[in-house]
Amino acid sequence: TSSKPGSGLDLSKEEIKKSFLEKLFYGLGRIPTVATDNDYYSALALAVRDWVFRQYVRSLEEYAEQDSRGVAYLSAEYLPGPHLGNNLLNLSITKTTREALADLDLDLDKILEQEVEPGLGNGGLGRLASCYLDSMATLGVPSIGYGIRYEFGIFNQTLKDGWQAEVTDKWLHYGNPWEVVRPEIAFEVKFGGYTEHKYDSNNKLQVNWIPDSEIRGTAYDTPILGYRSNGIIMRLWSAEAIESFDFAAYNMGDYYRAVEKKMRSENITKVLYPNDENLSGKELRLKQQYFFVSCSLQDIIRLHLLQGRELENFHEKFNIQLNDTHPSIAVAELMRILVDIHQMEWDEAWHVTRHTFAYTNHTLLPEALEKWSVNLLGRLLPRHLEIIYEINSRFLNELRKQNFSTEQISRMSLIDDRGEPSIRMAHLATVGSHKVNGVSALHSRLLKSMVLQDFAELWPEKFTNVTNGVAHRRFLALSNPGLADLITRKIGKEWLTDLSALRNLEKFADDKSFQEEWRNIKFKNKERLTALIEERTGVKLDPSMLFDIHVKRIHEYKRQHLKVLHILSLYLRLKNGKGKDISPTSFIFGGKAAPGYFMAKRIIKLITAVADLINNDPEVNKKLKVVFLPNFSVKLAQQVYPAADLSEQISMAGKEASGTGNMKFSLNGALTIGTLDGANVEIREEVGEKNFFLFGLTTEEVQETKKAGYHPYRIYEQNNDLREVMDFLISGKLSKGDKELFRPIYDNLLQQDPYLLLKDYQSYIEAMDEVHKTWKDQNEWAKRSILNVINMGKFSSDRSISDYCEDIWKVETVKVV
Numbered sequence: 001t002s003s004k005p006g007s008g009l010d011l012s013k014e015e016i017k018k019s020f021l022e023k024l025f026y027g028l029g030r031i032p033t034v035a036t037d038n039d040y041y042s043a044l045a046l047a048v049r050d051w052v053f054r055q056y057v058r059s060l061e062e063y064a065e066q067d068s069r070g071v072a073y074l075s076a077e078y079l080p081g082p083h084l085g086n087n088l089l090n091l092s093i094t095k096t097t098r099e100a101l102a103d104l105d106l107d108l109d110k111i112l113e114q115e116v117e118p119g120l121g122n123g124g125l126g127r128l129a130s131c132y133l134d135s136m137a138t139l140g141v142p143s144i145g146y147g148i149r150y151e152f153g154i155f156n157q158t159l160k161d162g163w164q165a166e167v168t169d170k171w172l173h174y175g176n177p178w179e180v181v182r183p184e185i186a187f188e189v190k191f192g193g194y195t196e197h198k199y200d201s202n203n204k205l206q207v208n209w210i211p212d213s214e215i216r217g218t219a220y221d222t223p224i225l226g227y228r229s230n231g232i233i234m235r236l237w238s239a240e241a242i243e244s245f246d247f248a249a250y251n252m253g254d255y256y257r258a259v260e261k262k263m264r265s266e267n268i269t270k271v272l273y274p275n276d277e278n279l280s281g282k283e284l285r286l287k288q289q290y291f292f293v294s295c296s297l298q299d300i301i302r303l304h305l306l307q308g309r310e311l312e313n314f315h316e317k318f319n320i321q322l323n324d325t326h327p328s329i330a331v332a333e334l335m336r337i338l339v340d341i342h343q344m345e346w347d348e349a350w351h352v353t354r355h356t357f358a359y360t361n362h363t364l365l366p367e368a369l370e371k372w373s374v375n376l377l378g379r380l381l382p383r384h385l386e387i388i389y390e391i392n393s394r395f396l397n398e399l400r401k402q403n404f405s406t407e408q409i410s411r412m413s414l415i416d417d418r419g420e421p422s423i424r425m426a427h428l429a430t431v432g433s434h435k436v437n438g439v440s441a442l443h444s445r446l447l448k449s450m451v452l453q454d455f456a457e458l459w460p461e462k463f464t465n466v467t468n469g470v471a472h473r474r475f476l477a478l479s480n481p482g483l484a485d486l487i488t489r490k491i492g493k494e495w496l497t498d499l500s501a502l503r504n505l506e507k508f509a510d511d512k513s514f515q516e517e518w519r520n521i522k523f524k525n526k527e528r529l530t531a532l533i534e535e536r537t538g539v540k541l542d543p544s545m546l547f548d549i550h551v552k553r554i555h556e557y558k559r560q561h562l563k564v565l566h567i568l569s570l571y572l573r574l575k576n577g578k579g580k581d582i583s584p585t586s587f588i589f590g591g592k593a594a595p596g597y598f599m600a601k602r603i604i605k606l607i608t609a610v611a612d613l614i615n616n617d618p619e620v621n622k623k624l625k626v627v628f629l630p631n632f633s634v635k636l637a638q639q640v641y642p643a644a645d646l647s648e649q650i651s652m653a654g655k656e657a658s659g660t661g662n663m664k665f666s667l668n669g670a671l672t673i674g675t676l677d678g679a680n681v682e683i684r685e686e687v688g689e690k691n692f693f694l695f696g697l698t699t700e701e702v703q704e705t706k707k708a709g710y711h712p713y714r715i716y717e718q719n720n721d722l723r724e725v726m727d728f729l730i731s732g733k734l735s736k737g738d739k740e741l742f743r744p745i746y747d748n749l750l751q752q753d754p755y756l757l758l759k760d761y762q763s764y765i766e767a768m769d770e771v772h773k774t775w776k777d778q779n780e781w782a783k784r785s786i787l788n789v790i791n792m793g794k795f796s797s798d799r800s801i802s803d804y805c806e807d808i809w810k811v812e813t814v815k816v817v
């Protein structure tokens, strides 16, 4: 006698039409004669949301019956991308919906175009979190994704005179049909104040935290549907003032002070911080982190107690995954809840805590490792600081007992007291977790040998690797329907739930007519991107050219400027009449720079300056085109990856933890030119050396080069082509005679070159010449492209999530169809 509702899958055209019109009329109060495209979008989204929730409710019941172990994924960032298309795909109603709308003279593609995506993340880390929710839903992992409902997400990027300009992202402006507010799921979060220590009648120490302010977090739920399967919830917290702001009680003067205080408390979830130079001292950022962690833990404990369970076995029922250190204050918060509120003994609480958390590290960059000043943390979270000190003192005592040296102990301490005392959040997360993982084989190895070396020696079994993966349904089935159809026609639909089934295409790799079809699909995708680029930038590319694409956040370590040096070398070759071997190429760049990152912003200006020079020079613009596509996002990404011939993955070895764009490119049939960095190493292993253009130093060679004393100027002196390219930067030819504009880049490369562009330059140029040679044999290129796609099985986020389930979470999946 289950109350389970009917399935939301495979609905009929009539059902879809009926629900759509009902939402339009009675949900929005609109009739077709006045409805806007956005009304149509909202009506369809509301109808689809009902079906998505239907699937979700079915799985909830199943999870409750099975009493399975659950996962809470804590991430300060998510980049879900547009929901509508993905939900239609997962409900298997894309085609029927298209027909239903066509009956009403409406075009599904135009409606899909209306969706404004939630930009609640910076880049790879946030997108990975969303890929993981997709796979957790599909595989049937009882789980929930917790995060922050930023009112303003990542800024929108525009170009002004070739420079990046930031525009506020108002993603909620037209309303958000995908979320449901849960006013009854709300928790209070304290800040500031002081602690009182007292002994109770049993002579047990009782600590009381008396805060100086409190705010409320309210849950907003967005259902995330799996493929023909379960749904899970992404629960984002939004900050509100609490009732004590009872305005009627104030006189006029105080009324405004009260409103101001209310506004200040609601500031907490106002805006996403960009990956910036310097977060230290950003009090609001720490508040955001604690705010969402506190709400999430209170919610998880509520769910646990609701099921009549004891907190002593909390860890047996819940895994909490920390997506980077952003939520790592959770370690201290869970201790506080268990010890101060639920009176658990410290040792037992510590056992529960350590077995609850697992921590994923996403970067080795020293400047990106989070540290909070003791002063700031103590002011905002006085009790947590005490708890962190207590954890640290017990931990360091343990080390002393095991005869660790003083240097080692001070290296491993949670507190860094060289300079202004600060808390090393990666150490807190590592000590407070039962598993720590990196995000690619190389990164996990480096994590153990560099950043967390002492910890890896102390607890070798704690460290593991889970190579990242991508939601292949979104990034292949949804965004490249042409290729997806071809694949399904040849091998059926199995690949949608098991990406390794793509290997069944192997027999077609040499098949000339299959290659032909393959190439035609790519060409059509390039035509579509060409149209979009022309509309957005005015630059008209030629889709028969090689599309050489570099899209990702702009950062020196990612070396967009190495790509620029290559483009300038081709330009100079053409100008000097030595360009006959160059294959006609369109270079496409995209990506945001952190607003305060001087060099990154100048690199964007450099790219647009090179684009202006080349696109307007009739001597070269038949062979080369350069374009910077502004405001790269998930939505744009879905149009870019399918149109790529060549994927640029050229970071300095040892710096890119994994990369995930690299996987999306290969999955869509681009060949990669790349270094042995991050997941490139594993991609190359899977697709075969021959099908990957490798260049550059290895991580070990990078380390040796730096150790031996690196002098970029000597390379400049010895390499004539490079010298010509470098000097061109400051010739004024790129900048209407201004020789100073790009001097900061020039000086940086000649004096420091921290990311070894000059060292890797020649190797890159040679690998690119190989690319241009290979491109001339279109059958060979198609064959390599096919071999890339069919060997991508490993890089589905379904595989990553299966790894987390087996190695870290120890959870069984529960599938509902």
Ligand code: 26V
Pocket: 123, 124, 125, 126, 128, 275, 276, 277, 278, 324, 362, 363, 365, 367, 368, 439, 468, 555, 656, 657, 658, 659, 660, 678
């Ligand atoms: C943070 C910061 C902050 C200070 C200034 C420079 C800087 C640069 C990068 C970061 C990113 C930190 C964490 C992060 O987003 N990591 C990315 O995670 C992806 C998913 O695992 C992975 O594919 C990317 O390689 C990794 O950079």
